[in-house]
């Protein structure tokens with residue numbers, strides 16, 4: 258159906274300067290938007306229950322710079338009406354799309370009109386979205402609360418990852434949704450801006466700061482049970498000034514990359530230390546029961562299991578019994594958060610991994 262409208266023009270479009278000058282993200286938008294306006298269904302005037310009408314009924318927020326991606330359409334289709342419709346759709350999509358994920362891996366964007374109408378954003382949300390994927394059925398969104406919510410208290414969800422740096426969150430919320438976030442994490446971010454750069458990676462100074470971060474968020478993890486993640490929401494409010502540098506945009510990406518690499522390739526001693534530092538960071542930013550904390554603690558439990566299987570000596574001063582104790586504590590902690598989140602995505606996933614690892618770790 259789209260062939261005549263798009264394909265004939267495609268080769269010329271993708272080598273054109275208009276397309277080549279776009280960012281990767283805007284290139285994808287240009288092609289998806291062209292597909293959408295080439296679809297005859299989007300032009301049909303239809304009863305109000307129709308999905309297209311529901312979509313066109315949602316609030317639109319044009320990009321502040323007025324940008325709309327160029328369209329990849331053959332000449333006869335590229336009319337003033339098509340451009341006007343594209344502008345309208347683009348402004349609505351940006352404000353109302355959700356990033357779909359399975360086991361917290363993003364795989365698509367989707368529009369869920371009811372959720373778009375109901376839920377505002379907070380970087381300290383009291384609820385999160387999940388997607389249940391069943392073969393041959395439409396993806397279903399469910400909203401899971403993270404704590405008890407009082408009568409008349411607003412239910413809020415995160416439109417983006419609250420662990421992103423303050424300025425990145427503010428820019429994304431302004432550009433995509435047209436508002437300034439006034440949540441307590443953003444108020445804190447505003448108060449401590451600009452945060453200093455952290456000490457150089459691998460330096461003794463940074464290691465000492467990370468010790469302080471771990472004991473701030475997790476207590477003394479070297480003592481036995483290890484995984485005492487505080488249940489106190491808003492721990493960031495009490496972050497000591499010397500630790501403000503961990504909020505710098507350069508810090509978290511490096512730490513999570515270093516943990517991921519070491520947990521796959523070793524050395525596992527480093528992986529455990531970095532994994533605990535990352536958990537301390539998440540516990541300070543995310544509300545308790547936030548699913549990313551459960552996912553990360555599960556990764557940590559798997560890393561400890563790898564140490565037990567391959568090189569018990571990798572973690573200084575710990576024997577196999579203690580490592581198993583740490584792994585069980587991590588797994589129990591992960592299980593509590595992930596069970597609150599419940600089954601999501603497609604088959605398998607983190608709850609199944611918890612079950613298998615719990616069996617392996619039985620005393």
Ligand SMILES: C[S@@+](CC[C@H](N)C(=O)[O-])C[C@H]1O[C@@H](n2cnc3c(N)ncnc32)[C@H](O)[C@@H]1O
Nearest residue numbers: 318352353373374375376377378379434435436
């Ligand atoms: C998906 S809609 C949410 C529902 C919308 N409030 C409604 O009444 O239909 C997104 C829009 O809600 C508003 N919004 C969401 N979260 C907000 C917040 N934390 N502060 C201010 N406005 C917000 C913005 O106008 C944003 O473009």
